[in-house]
Amino acid sequence: MSQATMIILDIGRIVAYVDEKEEKSFFERAKECAARIIEQKILSQGKNLVGVLLLGSKTTKNSMAVEFDGAFRHIEILAELQTPTWKMIRDLPEKPSNSRGDYFEALLVAADHFKNCAGHGKLASKKIILMTNFIKRPTHVPDGVEEVINGFKDEGFEVNVIGPDIYSKELDSKATELIKQFVEATNGATDTLENIMKYDLLFHRKKITNAIPWNVDLSIGPNIKIPVSSYSRLKDDPAVKSWQKAVKDPVTTTSSTSEAVVKSKEYVNQESGAKVEAADKVQGFQYGQKIIPFSDTDKKTMLYQPGEKCLSVYGFTSADNIKWQNLNGDGLNYVFGRKGDKSAQKAVRCLVECLHELNLVGIVRKVHNNNLNPKMFALMPVIDTNNFVCLSLIGICYKEDIKQMSFPATNLKKHKCSQEQVDAFKELINAMDLTKAYDDTFDDTEAFPIAECVSPTVQYILDCIAFRALNPNKPLPKPRKEIMTLFKVPPLLEENAKKPLEKLKSLFTLTKVEVKKRKNKNVPLDIDQFKIPVGDLQTDNPDIPNMPKIHLPTKDDVNEIKTISTVNPIEDFKVLQSRNKPLSELATEMIKAIESLILNNIDGNYSKALDAMKHLRSEFVKTDPTDYNDWIKKLKAELVDSDKTAVIDLLTEKQVSYILKQENSLSSYEDEHSHEESQMYENDTIPNSTELTISTDVQNMFDD
Template sequence: MARSLSQGTMIVLDVGRNVNTKEENEKSFFERAKGCTGRIIERKILSDGKDLVGVILLGSKTTNNNMAKQYDGAFKHIEVLSEMQTPTWKMIRNLPDKPSETRGDWFDSLIVAADYYKNIISGVKFASKKIILMTNFKRKTSFDPDNLEEVLNGFKEEGYEVFVVGPDIYSKENDSEDTALARQFVEATDGATSTLDSIMKHELLFHRKKIVNASPWNVDLSIGPNIKIPVSTFIKLRDEPVVKTWKKAVKDPVTSTASTFEAVEKRKEYINPENQSTVKIQDKIQGYHYGQTIIPFTDLDKTMLYQPGEKCLSVYGFTHADNISWQNLTGDGLSYVFARKGDKNAQKAIRCLVECLHELNLVGIVRKVHNNNNAPKMFALMPVIDTNNYVCLSMIALSYKEEIKQMSFPATNLKKYSCTPEQVNAFKDLINAMDLTQAYDDTYDDKEAFPIAECISPAAQYVLDCIAFRALNPGKPLPKPREEVMSLFQVPPLLEENARKPIEKIKSLFTLNKVEVKKRKNKNVVLDIDQIQAPLGDFQPDTTDIPNMPKVQLPINENEVDNIHKISTINPVEDFKVLQGKNKPLSELAPGMIKAIESLIYNNIDGNYTKALDAMKHLRSEFLKSDPKDYNDWMRKFKSDLAKCDNNQVLCLIMEKQVSFILKEENSASTYEDELSHEDSQLYENDTIPNSAELTISTDVQNMFDD
């Protein structure tokens, strides 16, 4: 049975003596045509399509084609170098390194390529049959023009498309009988023509993604318990890896060749670390790390997991579009939701829903389960109205609360940040001068730079270039990015020229002063007594012979005590006592002590929390004598913050040192009877009731659905 393919491509490469002369850029036509052929095959390989590619050499030393076997003495010096097949790197390696000393007839090569499609390759149904001819037409054809009409009709009937790559066959400079004949082939078969420089700079300069038909995800859009609209979602944009699948191969160290039929044998075993014995897979129990503890997870525990249910797309409610900002959006792409194809009632319902959302400036909040028992996700449904093409809904994922990071920035509407009208106009001129929609002059095809959905990723281009280079040069180091890739990082020359004057004006209007960041001096430097060298003549007692030399506690200088105004992290307990001796109340000292404790824990490097725990113990003992409410409230918040940071070590030390909550049995003013029963538990519930979204829906919208 014939299999359907996208297209077949037969490349006819002229390697005769007529393409050996040096041309512009000190490269011959053969060298440039060979590079173009390799680039075409490379693009076919990296696109990972189902196209078939073949190569025919025109002007080769040998003759190897079906037409030459049928007609003796004709179709000479034409060789089928590579049979039509899925393109491989070997096809590029097999291209000749230099041209031959013979010449071939380019018209005969077209007949050989057409015969290959018709008689050689069978059992394959092509969507298109392309023949790419690369020659400079310096060798005149011996074809009889009287039979031209018959040949052209045969090409039309078989559906061949002839593409001519070489000199400009429509220019007056290259006008000849051969170029006129080539023009007739191009026009009769709806083909195309291009020069080598043009096709390398425009068509083959960058790698392009393979165009595939989008596959829909069919589901019912549920609104409430009774409304279900059959819809189909299509992926509009998605962040995808450059190479999706890799084919693994084993390299033979002797022959340095890779084989896809051989593999390295791998074996997985489970070892009991206690007795180093092998455990059978049926005796294995899955577990998870919780801190330093391994918690087993049996099949019985799986039955208690949250079940998201079958695949669905359920509307939880509607909210104002202003409530959905870009900070709330997440996910790896954007999808469009259309009514199911062929369902007129669904098309009317989706159009009505889109128009209502657009008129009321609302956004739908939906819950999506892609497949049965997959994790549910929340999405925003936004109306899309294209007057020329379609009416649909765009769907993008929403972030959960834990995924949003709140960042506070200082206010900028201050007097010192205010700008003069002249400064504002200077920036407006700069913005107008750097308008990307007017980035190029009339010498370019398009005036816009970096258009949306057409901008090429430099990283992806470099990765694909490296893959192609490594396939053709396995032993050489990877090259640097080529100039065409690096040009993607450059500002368009016209924009750079237009922005020169506005930038100079802005420099003259704004005076920028360099801010020197002062380095913080560490006052608590630990000095090594061995590194301190005393001046000559100073007396240094020898203490090496004294066995148990007693430590002397030096008295505290009264001036140092008077200079203590706040609790520091050097000696928080002593600072607390000094300030308490100055008749400062506990309500005033507690915030400073708490700040010092938190700093000692959050900024800890060596993992020693002794000083922080001693400070907590002292603070707890002071609160035992008064109202413990402030201490318990801080302890609740402090332990919650430690749990969010996964700081289990400090939490365990707090329980060990008994510096947690002040219980009622210790102080009658406390509300904590038992610490374990009053610990704040983090309960994560999965709300699957669509009616819970009514809290955020205005009453006008609810009344509309009630009606």
């Protein structure tokens, strides 16, 4: 059943002024509180219904005003009773109005709205939250107030008040007399805005759900079976269990949950290229270079079968053998005797008392459902001070999950502490006692009590979800102050620990140990880190740490050129040619440099490579052009394989392609396209281009 809440928010002129004690008006603070209530109802993901009613609105919008002409004015139903949405928060008014409404009439409108919303079925609770400052008393109070209050009580309404303290002597007693009767008669509650925001609405709360039992028989040996139910006590659940996917339209920047990206999965036979139906595929495992099929029949016969669901006791061991380091921490379950089975409950209680007296722990094997992986658990007795008796179930790590660690001995002479040092540590421990973290001004002196501290991670995630829903285009904020407080040491403990810490510093002499880092001698030199003006480049400059000397080539170093590089290929060609180096060797080096400039190019500028080709072509025009034409033929094939077909057009445009017969009679090319058809046929039938990329050693290996 759903829990329904109707919020009556006063937005009239009586809540618009700013009190001297407060920085914000009552309207601003009440609006923040209402928004926070709706936000928590959304994020709790429970079965909640919320409605918003505006008191003191400019317009009148309610069914009671239509039925009774002239009454119930300036009361507007902003949001009907429904599942809470972010739109409710966005629709809250930004400014108060100049009108004034009657909170007594607003209570009647809210009660009438509950009756009209019968489509929601039976409700678990009906809450009405009134938020006003009670400066003005109700103007229209009929004589039959007691009948109205009794009607609220009979219908199961609960009237709660958030605002000033209605029992305070500072308020007009006649203005709050009526609301006190509603609160007391309906067993409602009242509190101030400050307390509600500081305590009740400070952190997000998880929705309360009933525990679902896992029913199984606890087996002890072949003959004993006890019907038990296991309940989850601790479990590490995410902040949001399920996310609803939506597709965002890039044009309208709106998201839609009814649209989605369609994905399809196909299976293709690599040998034939034909599609294979999912029902025809067989799962396999790769072993070396072979794929071994593994059918469903093999799974049944070869794989380990854990069997049916069970909770079987393997044996009992001393509780001293179960160390907390060997527990996996994956949740905690409590085991009780099956509900309604008194014999099972007595058997569980007897088992708990026996384990407790003998200091034993049971080792059990658990299979949650049929054919699921089995897990090992420790079955330990739990006896609470209030005669609460049950068994706790917590997982045990397998041997492979346990890390064996060896620590150096600490009972050495050099590690021995004096009695004064030991006492100083005890004094620090007493000063940092979390059970005495606050003084008498607080209700509870303990800091971070067990089972009461909220998770900072979960709180921040929920804050981010709420912020993103209301501010879709703004960056996410930092964690708020209340969340960061969870990481801080309480001020009283921090103050108490100052003297013990100073005493420890005086008793222990600490020596800073500098860890020498290994120097990597093969670190590549980054020239950009030495951006120093040329005028400041001096050998005796202390600001230059180990400045390396870089030798740049000069005119005198030209004679050191031994091969053609990609820096100045034409100049290198001319220098080596002046040393009477044969053209066959020069052409090989020049071709290697040109291919590197073209195939490894990333900026799309091929001017240096084309100039080098033009120079090489002019040299082959004077001699036999066969080698040059064969190279151009292979180069074009490589350009096609490398998706650089645009370079082929540049070869023709810059006139560095084939050497034609009209330029040299030894050439077999009469025009540019004379061999294109034969070249295409040759590339399609005989993969000559493969010979350019695969080394001879690899080819010989395949031949063998």
